[in-house]
Amino acid sequence: MRTIKYLLQKEFRQIFRNKAILPLILVVPIVQLIILPLAANYEVKNINLSIVDHDHSAYSRQLISKITASGYFRLIGYNHSYDAAFRAVESDKSDLVLEIPNGFERNLIREQHEKVFIAVNAINGVKANLGGAYLNSIIRDYNMDVRTRLTIPSKTASVPVFEISATNRFNPLMNYHLFMVPGILAFLVTMIGGYLCALNIVKEKEVGTIEQINVTPIRKYHFIFGKLLPFWVIGMVVFSLGLLVSWLVYGIVPKGSIVLLYGFLAVYLLAVLGFGLLVSTFCETQQQAMFIAFFFVMIFILMGGLFTSIDSMPQWAKVIAALNPVTYMIEVMRMIVLKGSRFADIIPHLLKVLVFALVLNSWAILNYRKTN
Amino acid sequence: METVIKTHELTKRYGDFIAANAISLEVYKGEIFGFLGANGAGKTTAMRMLCGLSTPSSGSAEIAGYDIYRQTEQVKKNIGYMSQKFSLYEDLTVMENIRFFGGIYGLGSKDIRLKGQALIKQLGLESEEKKLVGSLPLGWKQKLAFSVAILHSPKIVFLDEPTGGVDPLTRRQFWDLIYEAADRGITIFVTTHYMDEAEYCGRLSIMVDGNVKALDTPSALKEQYHATSMDDVFYELARGAKRSE
Numbered sequence: 001m002r003t004i005k006y007l008l009q010k011e012f013r014q015i016f017r018n019k020a021i022l023p024l025i026l027v028v029p030i031v032q033l034i035i036l037p038l039a040a041n042y043e044v045k046n047i048n049l050s051i052v053d054h055d056h057s058a059y060s061r062q063l064i065s066k067i068t069a070s071g072y073f074r075l076i077g078y079n080h081s082y083d084a085a086f087r088a089v090e091s092d093k094s095d096l097v098l099e100i101p102n103g104f105e106r107n108l109i110r111e112q113h114e115k116v117f118i119a120v121n122a123i124n125g126v127k128a129n130l131g132g133a134y135l136n137s138i139i140r141d142y143n144m145d146v147r148t149r150l151t152i153p154s155k156t157a158s159v160p161v162f163e164i165s166a167t168n169r170f171n172p173l174m175n176y177h178l179f180m181v182p183g184i185l186a187f188l189v190t191m192i193g194g195y196l197c198a199l200n201i202v203k204e205k206e207v208g209t210i211e212q213i214n215v216t217p218i219r220k221y222h223f224i225f226g227k228l229l230p231f232w233v234i235g236m237v238v239f240s241l242g243l244l245v246s247w248l249v250y251g252i253v254p255k256g257s258i259v260l261l262y263g264f265l266a267v268y269l270l271a272v273l274g275f276g277l278l279v280s281t282f283c284e285t286q287q288q289a290m291f292i293a294f295f296f297v298m299i300f301i302l303m304g305g306l307f308t309s310i311d312s313m314p315q316w317a318k319v320i321a322a323l324n325p326v327t328y329m330i331e332v333m334r335m336i337v338l339k340g341s342r343f344a345d346i347i348p349h350l351l352k353v354l355v356f357a358l359v360l361n362s363w364a365i366l367n368y369r370k371t372n
Numbered sequence: 373m374e375t376v377i378k379t380h381e382l383t384k385r386y387g388d389f390i391a392a393n394a395i396s397l398e399v400y401k402g403e404i405f406g407f408l409g410a411n412g413a414g415k416t417t418a419m420r421m422l423c424g425l426s427t428p429s430s431g432s433a434e435i436a437g438y439d440i441y442r443q444t445e446q447v448k449k450n451i452g453y454m455s456q457k458f459s460l461y462e463d464l465t466v467m468e469n470i471r472f473f474g475g476i477y478g479l480g481s482k483d484i485r486l487k488g489q490a491l492i493k494q495l496g497l498e499s500e501e502k503k504l505v506g507s508l509p510l511g512w513k514q515k516l517a518f519s520v521a522i523l524h525s526p527k528i529v530f531l532d533e534p535t536g537g538v539d540p541l542t543r544r545q546f547w548d549l550i551y552e553a554a555d556r557g558i559t560i561f562v563t564t565h566y567m568d569e570a571e572y573c574g575r576l577s578i579m580v581d582g583n584v585k586a587l588d589t590p591s592a593l594k595e596q597y598h599a600t601s602m603d604d605v606f607y608e609l610a611r612g613a614k615r616s617e
Contacts, residue, residue, distance in 0.1 A: 002475065002478070003475065003476050003478070005475070006471070006472055006475030006476055007476070009471075009472070009475075010461070010464065010468070010472045013463075013464060013468060014461070014463050014464065017463055018463070207457075207459075207462075208455060208457035208458070208459045209459045209460070209461055211425065211453075211455050211457070211459055212453070212455065212459040212460070212473075213476075214424075214425055215423050215424065215425060215448060215451065215452075215453040216448060216473070216476050216477060217445045217446075217448040217449045217476075217477070217478075218476050219445075370424075370425075370444075371424060371425055371426055371427050371444070
């Protein structure tokens, strides 16, 4: 026990004395939480729209003003022909072309039937998809308006129409911050914990101080525990800072129990630190450790459901996501913070993360050798 | 005389390469044993096996009466080690290093304080006590590293080229520290490339290509090789070496 006391004393002294790392531990979570959620936003606005109106009628103008009033589109200009509009798309000035045919109003009233044409620039897939969908729904809406106006109300029977009325649970305003911030917090804790832990041990190898440790009678698991605990504490501190920032900046207060959140984090951090430890046992230099950790952290983040939904991944990718501890942390963060999930709801996640922690740490301890 | 290091045909192989070949030697309590050899002769490999940093491929060895295979932790309690690379923590102060290494060798806090203060006084580091070790000149660092290596009063201390890159005056002071430790009954096992230092040793061995080619007192070796200085003895033996850096 006394050995551990000395180890911890040394470790904390070194961390607090490190002029590069200490500020980073404090500044990174604050800056990333303030900047990232604002940028990492799926909401598509400012879709550039070109309109080719061959009709110039009251109806076509109504449609256009309805579209521009929605706030999603920015009208780039009216073109006299589709070719001219398409040139705007080609030169990247425009994302969407809406072509209203000649006789739009006349056909709509007389024939009760008309078509408009939409062309989408699909280079930016997300923008194209959402832009097309927004435009479609606005036109559909307009269509309803026109129908109610043109149909003579019949006394006998009305046309049966059913409408879908949807409610967004847990995030009623579909606020992306609410969705992104807990995920980014999970990612931050992973990065800081994993990197710092891996680099710290490899640094001792690089400098040569680990030799001096290895000739002492210190026990392997004492040494490893002495390395894990400081970073576990740092992980907790970073997380608390992050929670504070997300409350102050975004007004996010976890719906569920804070104790549960920290309880899960405590286990999750063990898994993350185990990962860092394992990386360090395979590396001789900080450069190697940095690259290996970077490689895995990239996969962890991109395949952990932070930016893209795991449910829409192909089967093979789902398998990778299931083998990724970050997946569970992000999920549990969103569950507890947004849904207010209880202990019983996160038991499966907790068990899986516990397995990760056990496997990664045991592997690292087995792989760490005082002799070679 | 009490034997504190006893090896029998200790060998380390890396694939086809035999870094240290069947080393058999005995070192007695309180003696200063010089372990000489050209670069790449296998000195560090042999020393790392004796310290428990490296597992031998074959052969046996007892350090302070403990088997290096089965009683590694006991061996480690009874030895001190100072590697070629400076290996105190540069981002800790002099006193913090002393406290840390004293602590993990299981010394009590009072013991650490007393021994630490004595050590700082002996080295004349009173005004540097609160400075980071990284800011000290190399010679002072080496003296400090040696003193920390013997802080827990080990039976044997292994020194791997402790005076490399150090000025002649500091080297003298360093050897004064070594003599003092030997007087207290600590066995010194030291490698060096300085032949004047070899003359200071009680006995010494010279390694060539992984084998111990000679082992005796400096004067006996000079007589055996009809040489006037240790320099000549070393040239005579090392000239036959096939390995080089």
